[in-house]
Amino acid sequence: MKKSKKSVIHVLGMSILLALSSTSYAELVVNNNPASTSANSSSASLNWSASDASQLMQDDDSLEISPQGSTSVTTTLRSGGSATITSSSSPKNTVQIRDTFSNSSNYSSQPSVNARAALVMDAQTGEVLYSKNSNMSVPIASITKLMTAVVTADARLNMSEEITLQSIDFAGAGGKNSSSTLRVGDTMNRAEALLFALMKSENPAAAALARTYPGGRPAFIAAMNAKAKQLGMSSTRFAESTGLDPHNISSARDLGILVSAASQYGLIRQFSTTPAYDFNLGYRMLKSNNTNALVRNGGWNINLSKTGYINEAGRCVVMHTTVNSRPAVVVLLGASSSQARTNDATNLLNWVATLPKRI
Numbered sequence: 001m002k003k004s005k006k007s008v009i010h011v012l013g014m015s016i017l018l019a020l021s022s023t024s025y026a027e028l029v030v031n032n033n034p035a036s037t038s039a040n041s042s043s044a045s046l047n048w049s050a051s052d053a054s055q056l057m058q059d060d061d062s063l064e065i066s067p068q069g070s071t072s073v074t075t076t077l078r079s080g081g082s083a084t085i086t087s088s089s090s091p092k093n094t095v096q097i098r099d100t101f102s103n104s105s106n107y108s109s110q111p112s113v114n115a116r117a118a119l120v121m122d123a124q125t126g127e128v129l130y131s132k133n134s135n136m137s138v139p140i141a142s143i144t145k146l147m148t149a150v151v152t153a154d155a156r157l158n159m160s161e162e163i164t165l166q167s168i169d170f171a172g173a174g175g176k177n178s179s180s181t182l183r184v185g186d187t188m189n190r191a192e193a194l195l196f197a198l199m200k201s202e203n204p205a206a207a208a209l210a211r212t213y214p215g216g217r218p219a220f221i222a223a224m225n226a227k228a229k230q231l232g233m234s235s236t237r238f239a240e241s242t243g244l245d246p247h248n249i250s251s252a253r254d255l256g257i258l259v260s261a262a263s264q265y266g267l268i269r270q271f272s273t274t275p276a277y278d279f280n281l282g283y284r285m286l287k288s289n290n291t292n293a294l295v296r297n298g299g300w301n302i303n304l305s306k307t308g309y310i311n312e313a314g315r316c317v318v319m320h321t322t323v324n325s326r327p328a329v330v331v332l333l334g335a336s337s338s339q340a341r342t343n344d345a346t347n348l349l350n351w352v353a354t355l356p357k358r359i
Helices: 050-057 101-106 141-154 190-199 203-211 216-231 252-262 266-272 293-297 338-354
Strands: 117-122 128-132 162-164 187-189 276-280 285-289 302-310 314-323 326-335
Touching: 117 252, 117 338, 128 338, 141 190, 141 203, 141 216, 141 252, 141 266, 141 302, 141 314, 187 190, 190 203, 190 266, 190 276, 203 216, 216 252, 252 314, 252 326, 266 302, 293 302, 293 338, 314 338, 326 338
Parallel strands: none
Antiparallel strands: 117 128, 117 326, 162 187, 276 285, 302 314, 314 326
8 A cells, every 4th residue: 555545543343434524523433342353454545624633632422432342433544634633722521539538448348459559530520439559659651651642632733744753763761772663764644653652652653742743852841741730740740752761750649630631532542442453654564452451352441541661660551441330540550560460450440340330
């Protein structure tokens, strides 16, 4: 396929192509059996208008979620025009976490977790359902990329703009090398770079998003910290956009706020929960899987997801889920292994499923 025909297509379940001309974001949602999840993807070229971009980046109250497994939607974000993101810089309905963590003692038989810090929060009320060291500031690794996505969205940039990866995007941060299947000279549009960063946690893609931001990397990092302050993330500091630098720190409480805010961006929800995607760069294909096993397996209704790992941070994950009609945020920081992280997340989700249903 020629490079001009590249498409970013979000495929969960069966390959269904939906034109982005609908008036409601909910119309883009198709519920499928999670067991049918396939890594196969189709290709097409559609014009992506500014209004379409707005629908995908802003929340829609009529969005329907499948009772079991992840929601499914296929979108094509390749455009020859001048599509822009038109999201609000202040997401509506931002949840305020109730800082009285004694709330969690109201729920008996709480599971123990391997992670150093953890939080489970009712995403609608802000009630803390589970807490472990949730105010402790620690390195957060690639959970950083969730803020990278929010800042990129808030900038209202042209998502069709071509970005060519440079050697500096592979330099890493904090003295770490940036391991990647991407190469210097690879070209993609900004939407594709965002999908690489959120789904596959590609560090060069996240670095390129910061480099190509108006004002460059320093302005991008300033915007990350300004957004954290705006959201009330008082224990959070960002030094760069990938998460390789251990000076990117936050707490489980602060990340609960970030997940709540990021979940209001439709495109971040979609890209972060894509189980698999074949990137066609025109001259080679990169078969890619989501870094979260729970997303790949499709057994839970996960609306947003991001994993992270560096030595200093351990294995981390944040998720926005819906369990028993209860929207919930799950944060796990510093698990000892990928399996321990998955086990912790599964145990917490199973525990939330036993709590009284919200009315």
